[in-house]
Amino acid sequence: xxxxxxxxxxxxxxxxxxxxxxxxxxxxxxxxxxxxxxxxxxxxxxxxxxxxxxxxxxxxxxxxxxxxxxxxxxxxxxxxxxxxxxxxxxxxxxxxxxxxxxxxxxxxxxxxxxxxxxxxxxxxxxxxxxxxxxxxxxxxxxxxxxxxxxxxxxxxxxxxxxxxxxxxxxxxxxxxxxxxxxxxxxxxxxxxxxxxxxxxxxxxxxxxxxxxxxxxxxxxxxxxxxxxxxxxxxxxxxxxxxxxxxxxxxxxxxxxxxxxxxxxxxxxxxxxxxxxxxxxxxxxxxxxxxxxxxxxxxxxxxxxxxxxxxxxxxxxxxxxxxxxxxxxxxxxxxxxxxxxxxxxxxxxxxxxxxxxxxxxxxxxxxxxxxxxxxxxxxxxxxxxxxxxxxxxxxxxxxxxxxxxxxxxxxxxxxxxxxxxxxxxxxxxxxxxxxxxxxxxxxxxxxxxxxxxxxxxxxxxxxxxxxxxx
Amino acid sequence: xxxxxxxxxxxxxxxxxxxxxxxxxxxxxxxxxxxxxxxxxxxxxxxxxxxxxxxxxxxxxxxxxxxxxxxxxxxxxxxxxxxxxxxxxxxxxxxxxxxxxxxxxxxxxxxxxxxxxxxxxxxxxxxxxxxxxxxxxxxxxxxxxxxxxxxxxxxxxxxxxxxxxxxxxxxxxxxxxxxxxxxxxxxxxxxxxxxxxxxxxxxxxxxxxxxxxxxxxxxxxx
Numbered sequence: 001x002x003x004x005x006x007x008x009x010x011x012x013x014x015x016x017x018x019x020x021x022x023x024x025x026x027x028x029x030x031x032x033x034x035x036x037x038x039x040x041x042x043x044x045x046x047x048x049x050x051x052x053x054x055x056x057x058x059x060x061x062x063x064x065x066x067x068x069x070x071x072x073x074x075x076x077x078x079x080x081x082x083x084x085x086x087x088x089x090x091x092x093x094x095x096x097x098x099x100x101x102x103x104x105x106x107x108x109x110x111x112x113x114x115x116x117x118x119x120x121x122x123x124x125x126x127x128x129x130x131x132x133x134x135x136x137x138x139x140x141x142x143x144x145x146x147x148x149x150x151x152x153x154x155x156x157x158x159x160x161x162x163x164x165x166x167x168x169x170x171x172x173x174x175x176x177x178x179x180x181x182x183x184x185x186x187x188x189x190x191x192x193x194x195x196x197x198x199x200x201x202x203x204x205x206x207x208x209x210x211x212x213x214x215x216x217x218x219x220x221x222x223x224x225x226x227x228x229x230x231x232x233x234x235x236x237x238x239x240x241x242x243x244x245x246x247x248x249x250x251x252x253x254x255x256x257x258x259x260x261x262x263x264x265x266x267x268x269x270x271x272x273x274x275x276x277x278x279x280x281x282x283x284x285x286x287x288x289x290x291x292x293x294x295x296x297x298x299x300x301x302x303x304x305x306x307x308x309x310x311x312x313x314x315x316x317x318x319x320x321x322x323x324x325x326x327x328x329x330x331x332x333x334x335x336x337x338x339x340x341x342x343x344x345x346x347x348x349x350x351x352x353x354x355x356x357x358x359x360x361x362x363x364x365x366x367x368x369x370x371x372x373x374x375x376x377x378x379x380x381x382x383x384x385x386x387x388x389x390x391x392x393x394x395x396x397x398x399x400x401x402x403x404x405x406x407x408x409x410x411x412x413x414x415x416x417x418x419x420x421x422x423x424x425x426x427x428x429x430x431x432x433x434x435x436x437x438x439x440x441x442x443x444x445x446x447x448x449x450x451x452x453x454x455x456x457x458x459x460x461x462x463x464x465x466x467x468x469x
Numbered sequence: 470x471x472x473x474x475x476x477x478x479x480x481x482x483x484x485x486x487x488x489x490x491x492x493x494x495x496x497x498x499x500x501x502x503x504x505x506x507x508x509x510x511x512x513x514x515x516x517x518x519x520x521x522x523x524x525x526x527x528x529x530x531x532x533x534x535x536x537x538x539x540x541x542x543x544x545x546x547x548x549x550x551x552x553x554x555x556x557x558x559x560x561x562x563x564x565x566x567x568x569x570x571x572x573x574x575x576x577x578x579x580x581x582x583x584x585x586x587x588x589x590x591x592x593x594x595x596x597x598x599x600x601x602x603x604x605x606x607x608x609x610x611x612x613x614x615x616x617x618x619x620x621x622x623x624x625x626x627x628x629x630x631x632x633x634x635x636x637x638x639x640x641x642x643x644x645x646x647x648x649x650x651x652x653x654x655x656x657x658x659x660x661x662x663x664x665x666x667x668x669x670x671x672x673x674x675x676x677x678x679x680x681x682x683x684x685x686x687x688x689x690x691x
Contacts, residue, residue, distance in 0.1 A: 014668045017657055020643035025668060027679060035561065037502035046655070051665075054682030063500060080500040080523055087502050098686050119683050131560040131584060145584055147562035148504075149591035149654065157658040159665060162587070163641065195487055196554040199583055229557065231583045252678035260678045295487050316486050316552060323485065414559075416496045423520075435491040435558060441520040 035129030108382020118248025478547015508570025556585025
């Protein structure tokens with residue numbers, strides 16, 4: 001019996017190409033300024049057109065500055081970054097692609113903007129030239145990150161040429177304890193199965209803890225599927241999904257909604273569906289997670305300590321631990337709570353939605369960022385998240401506590417814009433990658449939930465946020 | 470795309486697991502609208518001691534002489550020997566463009582991350598998966614005196630070693646055919662355009678709510 005992935009695959013399978021590749025029909029492609037210019041150029045070079053322009057939706061996010069935004073594109077000081085945003089603008093105009101530009105309140109991180117607009121819908125196939133496209137799997141949509149050649153391929157043919165992945169079930173029993181969130185669940189899973197644990201698989205997240213997550217939580221969980229090696233992660237459709245979607249600008253309404261709903265309700269795995277592999281976790285046993293190293297799998301509970309290479313299972317792992325500890329400026333067996341922070345970043349496609357900001361604000365309300373912390377940034381995921389957070393008073397809470405309240409974009413998650421770490425600085429970050437230099441040359445990233453980042457900003461070092469609730 | 474049949478080159482051993490695409494080509498070099506110009510900054514944060522940026526040329530920089538690709542014996546290497554989960558992380562195809570432009574025609578590792586693996590085939594960089602024990606052996610030889618020159622024969626799916634030994638490898642038949650012929654992927658799919666149109670006709674009839682898509686540009690918006 002089919003899994004959810006099998007169903008979406010079958011519904012989008014156009015056929016097989018003569019060389020054996022399957023052609024999978026793509027409903028939606030999200031575009032941004034960094035991985036699309038070469039694809040548009042390739043299209044022009046070959047004299048090709050977009051196959052279906054209304055299947056594309058664009059917004060600049062990766063390199064846009066998070067301050068001085070009233071000036072729009074002219075406010076981008078970096079000439080090479082500016083050129084990418086200008087070129088995206090030109091390409092969208094020339095090809096008739098809808099874009100939320102820098103001055104549009106709907107502009108934001110592609111993976112926040114798409115769901116927020118209702119562009120992301122159950123049963124869809126979605127691609128974007130960004131690995132965190134897996135985020136949209138929260139809606140029971142098959143969403144995959146692709147390279148620029150594939151971006152161009154989808155532009156020109158509305159199809160992806162690929163082979164089917166295997167099915168992996170991740171079953172999460174129990175309920176998440178207070179102070180433990182979807183981010184902790186995802187990091188704990190990656191710690192368990194490793195960053196290659198789900199390579200060549202599509203993950204489906206199942207179980208009580210997953211059903212109990214909000215759409216925001218499910219997006220965080222699916223977002224991090226790629227850090228477990230899976231190109232896509234899925235959560236089956238239920239009332240939570242439909243409640244979120246209803247009334248969004250691009251969601252269907254009236255009789256179309258009813259037709260859509262009947263289809264969407266089928267976007268679940270059959271009860272006796274077979275998976276090629278599986279992993280399981282008990283949510284109730286989880287604690288707040290903190291990464292200590294340079295790969296998302298280098299993670300442990302806040303109550304724990306850094307590992308010791310002497311206890312590694314093989315020499316490749318021991319080398320990896322030693323190298324990571326050296327890069328991070330940490331000792332073996334060092335308590336996580338002793339790690340002092342220079343900067344705090346609350347943002348990214350992983351954790352910059354309204355729910356994330358609410359949780360973080362509830363922790364910092366009435367408190368102050370520690371004087372030892374040089375900078376604490378809050379970067380909302382989209383202009384609409386920013387607007388809603390301001391209307392609720394969250395922005396005031398953050399600024400009163402000493403946080404900087406910025407404009408939306410990817411920002412310090414990958415530091416393509418001016419927001420970055422200096423060499424040697426430790427950052428508590430709600431983003432998704434703690435790779436060497438990811439947040440700035442020589443920077444040291446610790447991935448945590450928004451609540452943990454907020455508490456760390458106030459304490460100046462990691463603390464167990466469960467003690468603050 | 471250039472066809473790939475048979476290539477010979479020296480192997481450079483990059484002895485670490487989970488090498489991510491942020492290391493292969495750091496983010497500051499992604500601020501380009503071209504597919505070229507990335508080779509110079511391959512593994513930038515490892516090859517150089519100082520922070521690189523667009524516009525800085527290598528002779529203005531401080532080389533990290535300890536990094537494997539900077540060692541004189543591995544200059545002109547054509548095969549990158551790597552450890553498990555090579556190419557994880559970001560989907561940036563710039564990583565593959567950088568490896569090719571630097572001079573690599575193949576990467577050998579026990580495993581690759583999915584998106585990177587796919588991106589390789591789209592550009593004619595050959596990713597070769599071999600058992601961990603076989604990779605261990607190649608590392609030992611590449612690090613030994615005299616290094617290791619490899620001939621990669623895609624047609625025969627075989628690596629030829631200097632001592633006459635051979636290692637067989639597998640590449641998905643569809644990808645192999647495309648590489649051998651240097652075929653244009655989009656052209657192959659567009660040969661099926663009629664089929665895609667026919668699929669769409671019935672697809673949107675059954676799912677009318679999807680027809681509108683993301684909509685058209687709003688002219689009034691800035």
